[in-house]
Amino acid sequence: MNNNTVVEKIVDYIETHINEDLSLDKIANALNYSKFYIARIFTEETKCTVYKYIQGVGWLWLLKNL
Numbered sequence: 142m143n144n145n146t147v148v149e150k151i152v153d154y155i156e157t158h159i160n161e162d163l164s165l166d167k168i169a170n171a172l173n174y175s176k177f178y179i180a181r182i183f184t185e186e187t188k189c190t191v192y193k194y195i196q197g198v199g200w201l202w203l204l205k206n207l
Contacts (some may be wrong), residue, residue: 148186159198165191174179
């Protein structure tokens with residue numbers, strides 16, 4: 142599986158579960174990857190940390206649901 146596919150899975154999971162309490166551990170457990178692998182691959186491919194991405198998606202979700 143290439144890195145882009147892993148990142149797409151991470152993004153899909155975050156966007157689907159944005160209204161929940163997300164953490165790197167929770168994402169890693171749900172996708173069956175190590176949290177260290179997820180953090181490294183996501184940051185390498187997107188130049189953004191998982192945490193920052195969650196924050197950005199969270200703000201967009203909040204604005205849409207006001």
